[in-house]
Amino acid sequence: xxxxxxxxxxxxxxxxxxxxxxxxxxxxxxxxxxxxxxxxxxxxxxxxxxxxxxxxxxxxxxxxxxxxxxxxxxxxxxxxxxxxxxxxxxxxxxxxxxxxxxxxxxxxxxxxxxxxxxxxxxxxxxxxxxxxxxxxxxxxxxxxxxxxxxxxxxxxxxxxxxxxxxxxxxxxxxxxxxxxxxxxxxxxxxxxxxxxxxxxxxxxxxxxxxxxxxxxxxxxxxxxxxxxxxxxxxxxxxxxxxxxxxxxxxxxxxxxxxxxxxxxxxxxxxxxxxxxxxxxxxxxxxxxxxxxxxxxxxxxxxxxxxxxxxxxxxxxxxxxxxxxxxxxxxxxxxxxxxxxxxxxxxxxxxxxxxxxxxxxxxxxxxxxxxxxxxxxxxxxxxxxxxxxxxxxxxxxxxxxxxxxxxxxxxxxxxxxxxxx
Amino acid sequence: xxxxxxxxxxxxxxxxxxxxxxxxxxxxxxxxxxxxxxxxxxxxxxxxxxxxxxxxxxxxxxxxxxxxxxxxxxxxxxxxxxxxxxxxxxxxxxxxxxxxxxxxxxxxxxxxxxxxxxxxxxxxxxxxxxxxxxxxxxxxxxxxxxxxxxxxxxxxxxxxxxxxxxxxxxxxxxxxxxxxxxxxxxxxxxxxxxxxxxxxxxxxxxxxxxxxxxxxxxxxxxxxxxxxxxxxxxxxxxxxxxxxxxxxxxxxxxxxxxxxxxxxxxxxxxx
Numbered sequence: 011x012x013x014x015x016x017x018x019x020x021x022x023x024x025x026x027x028x029x030x031x032x033x034x035x036x037x038x039x040x041x042x043x044x045x046x047x048x049x050x051x052x053x054x055x056x057x058x059x060x061x062x063x064x065x066x067x068x069x070x071x072x073x074x075x076x077x078x079x080x081x082x083x084x085x086x087x088x089x090x091x092x093x094x095x096x097x098x099x100x101x102x103x104x105x106x107x108x109x110x111x112x113x114x115x116x117x118x119x120x121x122x123x124x125x126x127x128x129x130x131x132x133x134x135x136x137x138x139x140x141x142x143x144x145x146x147x148x149x150x151x152x153x154x155x156x157x158x159x160x161x162x163x164x165x166x167x168x169x170x171x172x173x174x175x176x177x178x179x180x181x182x183x184x185x186x187x188x189x190x191x192x193x194x195x196x197x198x199x200x201x202x203x204x205x206x207x208x209x210x211x212x213x214x215x216x217x218x219x220x221x222x223x224x225x226x227x228x229x230x231x232x233x234x235x236x237x238x239x240x241x242x243x244x245x246x247x248x249x250x251x252x253x254x255x256x257x258x259x260x261x262x263x264x265x266x267x268x269x270x271x272x273x274x275x276x277x278x279x280x281x282x283x284x285x286x287x288x289x290x291x292x293x294x295x296x297x298x299x300x301x302x303x304x305x306x307x308x309x310x311x312x313x314x315x316x317x318x319x320x321x322x323x324x325x326x327x328x329x330x331x332x333x334x335x336x337x338x339x340x341x342x343x344x345x346x347x348x349x350x351x352x353x354x355x356x357x358x359x360x361x362x363x364x365x366x367x368x369x370x371x372x373x374x375x376x377x378x379x380x381x382x383x384x385x386x387x388x389x390x391x392x393x394x395x396x397x398x399x400x401x402x403x404x405x406x407x408x409x410x411x412x413x414x415x416x417x418x419x420x421x422x423x424x425x426x427x428x429x430x
Numbered sequence: 431x432x433x434x435x436x437x438x439x440x441x442x443x444x445x446x447x448x449x450x451x452x453x454x455x456x457x458x459x460x461x462x463x464x465x466x467x468x469x470x471x472x473x474x475x476x477x478x479x480x481x482x483x484x485x486x487x488x489x490x491x492x493x494x495x496x497x498x499x500x501x502x503x504x505x506x507x508x509x510x511x512x513x514x515x516x517x518x519x520x521x522x523x524x525x526x527x528x529x530x531x532x533x534x535x536x537x538x539x540x541x542x543x544x545x546x547x548x549x550x551x552x553x554x555x556x557x558x559x560x561x562x563x564x565x566x567x568x569x570x571x572x573x574x575x576x577x578x579x580x581x582x583x584x585x586x587x588x589x590x591x592x593x594x595x596x597x598x599x600x601x602x603x604x605x606x607x608x609x610x611x612x613x614x615x616x617x618x619x620x621x622x623x624x625x626x627x628x629x630x631x632x633x634x635x636x637x638x639x640x641x642x643x644x645x646x647x648x649x650x651x652x653x654x655x656x657x658x659x660x661x662x663x664x665x666x667x668x669x670x671x672x673x674x675x676x677x678x679x680x681x682x683x684x685x686x687x688x689x690x691x692x693x694x695x696x697x698x699x700x701x
Contacts, residue, residue: 050565053488053489053560057562057585057588058592211488211612216610315534328535329535
């Protein structure tokens with residue numbers, strides 16, 4: 011039987027246009043390329059696994075029943091749609107364009123990460139894999155993975171850099187409460203990139219019974235496409251809510267970029283709207299000029315890591331550089347391949363906010379709006395405030411408030427010299 | 431015929447097995463690698479796989495990860511690795527050298543620059559762990575015209591369609607990965623390996639060499655029985671890990687460090 015797919019269903023799957031009418035934003039191609047970026051650069055043992063996942067997801071993406079189940083879980087379990095909230099006092103402080111927050115911080119588990127783990131858990135279940143693994147930096151993706159594993163009764167192992175375990179102890183405990191096994195990664199720089207390496211090693215070893223939930227829109231094809239499609243719910247809602255609440259589309263979108271899943275989720279449904287400007291905000295750390303940052307798009311170059319060709323922090327010898335950011339979730343030397351391509355074609359502007367700017371935004375939003383943002387999201391807020399100040403009052407900016415800051419209060423207290 | 435193909439063909443003609451040790455270039459320090467390579471040849475190595483250290487070796491187990499970390503602490507770069515090959519070639523023009531590693535150092539150097547330098551240094555083959563056969567056009571365009579062999583892995587999970595594509599793209603030998611997992615794990619299912627290799631024989635004339643999990647005379651003999659030879663990595667790197675940085679070693683001492691290769695070489699001869 012031939013399957014007929016309506017236009018809206020294809021839009022849902024992220025490609026955006028019906029078959030035969032694809033444009034430049036319908037990527038990736040069949041091998042997962044966005045321009046020269048993306049691909050599937052994995053060891054031979056894993057090639058069959060990523061190919062199987064691609065086959066299964068490509069089929070599911072055309073199945074309305076799959077998306078109906080996904081939507082149902084997002085509504086009743088995650089609590090979507092998340093509100094679009096005009097931050098009046100924050101706007102008044104900067105005296106320019108209106109700053110509007112897409113409240114992903116209000117999702118179950120406190121960040122956008124759950125949108126992706128809901129989708130991938132449905133795939134794991136469909137593929138009959140009883141064991142899931144995940145990598146995590148700040149712990150948000152680990153918590154989101156442990157959460158869906160608990161709900162579906164799957165065995166869950168989360169790899170986390172030993173240094174990150176120290177700075178995110180609350181999330182480590184949450185994962186354990188949820189029944190996950192948290193494995194400290196002591197190799198390399200003991201942060202997110204090393205957790206990813208270790209998860210890839212686990213997957214190669216246990217490939218028959220294991221589903222690997224990658225937490226961001228990076229890694230080998232089909233992950234960048236798949237994670238984007240799951241996160242694109244953010245942008246689809248923001249479009250509708252902008253029309254409802256403001257009668258038009260936003261003038262600009264701002265989101266923080268580590269691996270870039272919350273950013274691509276917000277941006278993707280707007281890519282064809284040429285009048286909507288977009289800003290991806292990387293972690294500027296101590297400042298781009300110091301070299302102590304995590305901003306591959308702003309200050310790196312193309313290379314190959316973790317299964318995809320993309321902008322990286324790499325030295326002249328091709329070794330991956332250590333990164334620095336006050337936020338564990340942005341502390342990653344690579345970025346999703348679609349962002350690399352969107353940078354090269356100049357559709358999205360990639361900028362950076364420093365640790366200091368992010369901390370100021372963290373305090374501003376907390377005091378002015380009663381919303382404690384994640385340190386990751388604080389980078390987006392910091393840049394949005396700067397941008398708003400330079401724009402007229404009749405414009406509005408949608409900022410992706412990708413997560414809440416409960417997990418970061420120990421870090422911020424530490425910076426203030428307080429132990430809690 | 432490449433230097434690699436010639437050596438394996440001549441071993442096959444004598445009904446002998448090929449022995450390929452793997453070591454990480456620059457582990458534990460740059461000055462020792464060429465001496466270790468000569469010691470390996472004296473111990474019975476036919477081909478040497480020289481690992482290019484990489485900060486994120488996601489296909490390797492702990493032993494080789496640590497070898498890479500030691501090499502990187504000494505600042506070993508791909509240029510250094512090529513310089514080691516040049517130095518090795520001043521006294522050994524026979525033993526083929528295969529560079530094995532991850533794509534990023536080669537990508538950052540540039541494919542043409544890398545291929546030209548590798549050719550000049552006397553490199554015989556390249557094996558890029560995270561470069562699947564359908565992404566390899568750029569590398570091929572650079573290395574093939576220079577007569578450098580392109581070696582690929584075949585894994586227990588490799589599908590029939592991919593096996594055919596890999597065999598088409600491979601020259602020199604096929605590297606059969608004995609197990610699902612990372613380097614240094616233990617082999618559990620010999621029958622499955624034998625079946626897979628028999629199957630590969632039906633679709634290619636390339637020599638098939640087995641790696642991952644070969645650590646002693648017994649496991650080497652088992653695998654050599656069903657293939658054209660073996661690759662020994664983690665067991666050797668583990669032994670090299672006991673060398674101290676900043677100390678000079680005599681030839682005898684280094685022969686002792688690589689003795690696992692001599693032992694396996696003897697075992698394969700008695701075979």
